[in-house]
Amino acid sequence: METAYIKTPLGIAKIIGDENGVSEISVYNEGTVSAEIPTVLQDAVLQLNDYFERKRTDFDFKLNPKGTEFQQKVWKALLEVPYGKTRTYLEQSKLLGDVKAIRAVASANGKNPLWIVVPCHRVIGTDGSLTGYAGGLWRKKWLLEHENPTAQQSLF
Incomplete structure (x- = not known):
């Protein structure tokens, strides 16, 4: 699993995923932004940034959430x-x-x-x-x- 941290208007978003898709995105009040974004998370980071810039209303990167x-x-x-x-x-x-x-x-x-x-x-x-x-x-x-x-x- 790869992890990236990005700055958003609502705090630092933590993104976790691998070649099977993004399994977790969560937000924290503070934290350190990733200097480099792992390749498997780059599309998710780009789309989240577009969302916050009002350039995107939906997401199409691969999801892989864990749950019942x-x-x-x-x-x-x-x-x-x-x-x-x-x-x-x-x-x-x-x-x-x-x-x-x-x-x-x-x-x-x-x-x-x-x-x-x-x-x-x-x-x-x-x-x-x-x-x-x-x-x-x-x-x-x-x-x-x-x-x-x-x-x-x-x-x-």
């Missing part, structure tokens, strides 16, 4: 939440076929190992609240605003 069958199913469903849109935990549970699984779905979202790329930040509470985000609610808010900026209103 249920977690994999939840993470796959998260990939279907469009850029700039949100879905509630209840809607996610319904789409996965079990409205009663809302807590299990929320738990799987919280264990998502691929920050931003598998967009668990796009899942919100039924009342529209920004609930549950492993990276901190301030990051969730930032990401949602980044993906859906409010246009400046004319004063006249």
